[in-house]
Amino acid sequence: MSLWLPVLSALLISLLGGLYVIGAFRRRRSKEPPLDKGHIPWLGHALDFRNNPVEFLQKMQRKHGDIFTVELGGYYITFVMDPLSFRSIEKEARSKLDASLFNKQFVERAFGYHYLENERKIQEVGNKHLMGDGLVVMMQALMKNLQNLILYSAGTVEDHKKWQQDGLLHYSNNILFRAGYLSLFGNETVKRMGSKEKAEEFDWVHSEELFNEFRKYDSLFPNLVYAMLPLKGKLEAERLKRLFWNVLSFKKIMQKDNVSRWIIDHLQLRQEQGMAEYMQARYMFLLLWGSQGNTGPASFWLLLFLMKHPEALKAVKEEVDKVLQETNQEVKPGGPLINLTRDMLMKTPILDSAVEETLRLASAPVLIRAVMQDMDFKIADGKEYALRKGDRVAIFPYIAVQMDPEIHPEPHRFKYDRFLNPDGTKKADFYKNGKKVKYFTMPWGLGISMCPGRFFAMNEMKQIVFLMLVYFDFELVNAEEDIPPIDQSRWGIGVIHPTHDIQFRYRLRF
Numbered sequence: 001m002s003l004w005l006p007v008l009s010a011l012l013i014s015l016l017g018g019l020y021v022i023g024a025f026r027r028r029r030s031k032e033p034p035l036d037k038g039h040i041p042w043l044g045h046a047l048d049f050r051n052n053p054v055e056f057l058q059k060m061q062r063k064h065g066d067i068f069t070v071e072l073g074g075y076y077i078t079f080v081m082d083p084l085s086f087r088s089i090e091k092e093a094r095s096k097l098d099a100s101l102f103n104k105q106f107v108e109r110a111f112g113y114h115y116l117e118n119e120r121k122i123q124e125v126g127n128k129h130l131m132g133d134g135l136v137v138m139m140q141a142l143m144k145n146l147q148n149l150i151l152y153s154a155g156t157v158e159d160h161k162k163w164q165q166d167g168l169l170h171y172s173n174n175i176l177f178r179a180g181y182l183s184l185f186g187n188e189t190v191k192r193m194g195s196k197e198k199a200e201e202f203d204w205v206h207s208e209e210l211f212n213e214f215r216k217y218d219s220l221f222p223n224l225v226y227a228m229l230p231l232k233g234k235l236e237a238e239r240l241k242r243l244f245w246n247v248l249s250f251k252k253i254m255q256k257d258n259v260s261r262w263i264i265d266h267l268q269l270r271q272e273q274g275m276a277e278y279m280q281a282r283y284m285f286l287l288l289w290g291s292q293g294n295t296g297p298a299s300f301w302l303l304l305f306l307m308k309h310p311e312a313l314k315a316v317k318e319e320v321d322k323v324l325q326e327t328n329q330e331v332k333p334g335g336p337l338i339n340l341t342r343d344m345l346m347k348t349p350i351l352d353s354a355v356e357e358t359l360r361l362a363s364a365p366v367l368i369r370a371v372m373q374d375m376d377f378k379i380a381d382g383k384e385y386a387l388r389k390g391d392r393v394a395i396f397p398y399i400a401v402q403m404d405p406e407i408h409p410e411p412h413r414f415k416y417d418r419f420l421n422p423d424g425t426k427k428a429d430f431y432k433n434g435k436k437v438k439y440f441t442m443p444w445g446l447g448i449s450m451c452p453g454r455f456f457a458m459n460e461m462k463q464i465v466f467l468m469l470v471y472f473d474f475e476l477v478n479a480e481e482d483i484p485p486i487d488q489s490r491w492g493i494g495v496i497h498p499t500h501d502i503q504f505r506y507r508l509r510f
């Protein structure tokens with residue numbers, strides 16, 4: 001008996017210790033937001049959240065109101081659902097709410113990259129090259145690559161007026177990935193290939209091969225970042241990571257022509273900091289995924305919504321034709337490529353509104369901050385809540401803003417002119433509870449971690465639509481076919497994907 005007592009006590013202590021560690025004893029303290037731990041210790045609501053975060057969060061909001069804490073796989077996450085309170089999160093000091101901690105874990109798991117101490121240059125380099133004058137240079141490269149790719153895929157001049165058919169998602173992903181990749185990461189050199197034609201051919205073949213591998217990696221991505229890949233998937237993800245690290249190595253990139261300043265500066269910064277070259281390649285992979293993961297699916301939704309809404313397609317087409325005419329350019333069989341400038345793309349408010357509307361419906365990231373110290377957090381209605389160190393604060397703008405019927409009436413409908421005033425200017429006045437909402441759509445995130453590529457991405461979407469309208473007639477193969485449902489596994493990551501592709505056809509207009 002005397003021997004059993006210490007053994008039982010030790011077991012009891014470890015059991016209690018284990019339960020403590022997984023948070024079984026956590027109770028809501030005074031001033032804290034409502035706490036909902038679910039019924040499964042440690043996992044909490046993780047399964048419901050993973051299965052359908054939209055339904056889950058709407059249910060929690062109905063139950064608890066605009067702020068609540070839920071347990072998800074060992075993390076306590078406080079969701080803030082009231083857009084009028086987002087400013088408080090944005091302006092909070094990094095010593096209290098930090099965007100980079102979660103980002104670091106995500107980036108390590110997805111790309112194998114380990115951030116340096118105090119590394120926060122991603123926004124600065126982005127500001128320099130992905131907006132303003134830097135953007136003009138990148139847009140020119142993109143315009144050339146996009147035109148070459150779409151005209152190449154349309155066949156020879158003899159094929160003109162012959163319909164080509166493809167899956168719209170495959171087409172958008174393929175063209176945007178290859179044009180984006182070549183514009184950012186550069187072209188094969190004439191010197192190495194012997195002639196311009198051979199260098200171009202190499203780029204076509206290489207970018208197509210890389211695209212196929214990228215799709216494989218991207219399809220594993222949601223389960224990879226949620227650590228839910230089975231062994232086979234893990235091995236495949238590892239193989240793909242190695243392939244990309246190899247293709248994007250410092251030496252290989254430096255051998256290319258026309259590498260964008262955005263990429264060069266990121267590499268130079270890391271060289272100067274003495275980062276090992278294998279780690280730099282991992283960073284390049286992060287930039288490749290960041291720059292290519294969302295624009296293809298976003299362009300898919302834009303083209304699909306336009307084809308499904310003839311009145312929108314007509315309005316955008318008239319605008320595009322007018323802008324082209326104003327520059328005295330004409331598309332002719334065998335004629336030169338058109339020169340699509342930044343100025344031209346600044347005269348397209350209808351297209352801008354259609355892009356904004358598409359992103360409102362299709363961009364659904366979850367934005368996360370780590371709580372770095374116990375703190376008070378005031379929401380818009382004046383109530384103050386206590387947040388605990390070690391927890392997370394999250395926003396899911398898709399539900400909180402983009403689908404809010406008060407801010408956007410009939411939120412599930414695509415209205416191409418939702419972001420236009422009656423006089424044709426950009427609309428930025430949206431209201432909730434009689435108050436103006438600053439963040440009325442948030443496809444790019446918030447504050448310090450906001451997407452640095454947003455201007456480049458919008459230009460990509462506008463360029464592809466502009467060029468498709470100028471060069472092609474295009475339509476859905478079956479105009480009656482429904483818009484495909486949403487792939488539930490992609491919520492929270494960025495632009496949502498459809499569960500399956502939809503066929504469309506296109507042919508040269510001239």
Ligand code: HEM
Pocket residue numbers: 103122123130287290291292294295298363365367368443444445446448449450451452453454456457494495
């Ligand atoms: C429709 C296309 C795109 C969408 C919807 C999108 C959206 C986003 C979002 C929501 C984030 C995270 C923001 C946060 O956590 O607060 C992000 C991060 C990022 N995006 Fe984009 N993005 C797009 C295209 C691009 C492009 C074209 C580039 C580069 C040329 C790019 C580069 C990046 C980078 C480097 C980050 C990481 C920023 C950081 O860690 O601070 N994105 N993007």
